[in-house]
Amino acid sequence: MEKLDIICGVDEAGRGPWAGPVCAGAVILDPSKPIAGLNDSKKLTEKKRNLLAPLIYEHALAWGLGWASPEEIDTLNIRQANHLAMRRAVNALKLSPTLALVDGNDAPTLGCRVETLIGGDGIEACISAASILAKTARDAKMLEYDALYPEYGFAKHKGYGVKAHSEALRRLGPCPIHRMSFKPVLAVNSKTSSTKV
Structure with missing residues (x-):
């Protein structure tokens, strides 16, 4: 990491389900506004995720969500659809990152430098934030589909x-x-x- 890097965390939700889209989050946190309680979304309760998500939206320097539909998953395969959702999330950021920290060990092409980090959603706050936004957004979408x-x-x-x-x-x-x-x-x-x- 370079001193002047604009770092975004990237993570996805919904890789394994049999139905619904995959959703990716990308978040550039504001170092001057730390958010307490960030962690891997899977380790947080639904209530805690739903409390943290609005704080991330409010305090992050930039955030983006990207989606890949069930049709895109079927056409591309889940790995490529996941990468597509991540690119869409990063492209939705109002700031251009110079470095993306991506959870896992599979590096997508994102238009900036990419570093992967296994278990990153429990280690790096920006990846945790991305994980929480992706999970809460996807869960909300699945509630719409339930109706x-x-x-x-x-x-x-x-x-x-x-x-x-x-x-x-x-x-x-x-x-x-x-x-x-x-x-x-x-x-x-x-x-x-x-x-x-």
């Missing part, structure tokens, strides 16, 4: 492959926000298609 497709229970499991989701998928088949290329969805969709023939 459209209430029978799948998206409000509870956010599209992850829990038993209730698996049972709903088997019973109803996939809905428009399911990731058709993911094996559990593909398997059910194939059975549904062959039954209809």
